[in-house]
Amino acid sequence: MRFSGWRVLREGLTGNRGWQAHWRDPDPKPEYDAVIIGGGGHGLATAYYLAKDHGMRNIAVLERGYIGGGNVGRNTTIVRANYYLPGNSEFYSHSLKLWEGLEQDLNYNAMMSQRGILNVFHNDAQRDSAVRRANAIINQGDDAEILSRDQLREMVPLLNYDNNRFPIQGALLQRRAGTARHDAVAWGFARGADQRGVDILQNCEVTGIRTEGGKVIGVETPRGLIRAGKVAMAAAGRSSQVAAMAGLTLPIESHVLQAFVSEGLKPIIDHVITFAEGHLYISQSDKGGLVFGSYLDLYASYAARGNLPMVEHTMEACMAMLPAIGKARLLRSWGGIMDMTPDGSPIIDRTPIEGLYLNAGWCYGGFKATPASGQCYAHLIATDRPHQAAAAFRLDRFETGRGLMDEEATGAQHNLH
Amino acid sequence: MRITCPLCGERDRREFYYRGAVLEAPEEGAPLEVWHAHVHLRLNPAGPLEEWWYHQHGCGSWIRVQRDTSNHEMLAAAPAATGEAG
Ligand SMILES: Cc1cc2nc3c(=O)[nH]c(=O)nc-3n(C[C@H](O)[C@H](O)[C@H](O)COP(=O)(O)OP(=O)(O)OC[C@H]3O[C@@H](n4cnc5c(N)ncnc54)[C@H](O)[C@@H]3O)c2cc1C
């Protein structure tokens, strides 16, 4: 079934009775060429590109819960390519280009909205760093502009420009950045993979990874052993636990990050806005809810629910920067489990076990990576060679110290990135 | 989340700084792999974890806390021995 304007019109006139399920619900086969552990954005995108770019169709995605239940459906939906360090910066640039053609490619409305991101700065040091970052972004061929306080004020009058401690001095603008409807991204990739023959198996937790003589041979699930010569981990916050099934210890610590959404309001925030003060970021969804968040809770957690201090901090940062929204009521808040690496950058690599691959360490920034991560991981799985755009995401960089990508310059402490 | 400081009693999480899992530091001349494992690799359990917290806005003690990472439950807390943490 293809989606089109014509189809929407026809369904609207005939009682919307013609829509079908977006993917099948098959029983697991006893054996696949490749099995992907984790049906989040990255796992589903990997399956899609394995089928599309490499013609591998006898593959399955195994998800312990339901599609969209992990971080892919919990994030604040920001998509951007304003990274700084070599290795990361080209990768996110590549990803943004994939996002720009993604809806046509998937024939799925992911509500990609290039509304622009404004990274607001408050002092000279932050301005210097924003200018340096803008130059780096321009040099790699992406767009960046520095707005003065007056230019920003004209664009976004609503901010608190004269906060005593954190006056607003200007912003780094990337117009091509924006937001996408996160669960539609998961659904679009799931549907695209399914249409190419991939089996999507929900409620199918991987409980063991079987190896024989240093080679992977399959995975154990409550629905039986599923054999596969290639097994690809994409379990985000649970990466350590999945890797432990194969006897691997990862450079990862899991932490909780919270997000918040207000009641629906009339349009008041047209961009994604981030504040260097308090690490606050905020946008407005198409339904009108203000979607925002700030820091990790800063201690190891698998609870998928945060604590009050970070809720308070986030609300205080909102009141400091955007007092106009102070009367809006909070509708919901939730948490997701982040797989934090010691340099805050991801891993897409082989493991010491033949046929076992690792995609992990996306920290709080992996939603924007979804298409490129899937494409690069699929390339690695299919060819056993890294994709050029993700060649820096090596597992051994921590051991050798070469090629670390510590964007925040906070050093090897997992929770500080 | 509240943490019971052995000296001050039960206090709000805001009073504490988090350092992470309790790890045994290798000998200074230990091989590179051992240092790599110490600095980067983590068992990262979903369940009880022994970790260091620092009672920054209280008595200034380092505390060895047992906490269940799957539900935030505090299982035990003891003061660090001299020279043990930090
Ligand atoms: C609150 C919050 C805000 C965020 N905001 C942004 C943002 O604005 N921009 C951005 O770029 N990124 C953001 N992120 C980060 C982003 O969401 C993640 O980095 C990314 O979604 C992780 O990849 P994923 O989609 O594959 O993860 P997930 O959707 O979590 O997928 C992993 C899947 O693996 C499954 N799994 C785990 N163990 C097993 C097993 N044993 N067997 C089978 N399946 C298993 C899980 O159930 C899960 O569905 C945010 C995250 C959070 C929590």
Ligand SMILES: [Zn+2]
């Ligand atoms: Zn104390």
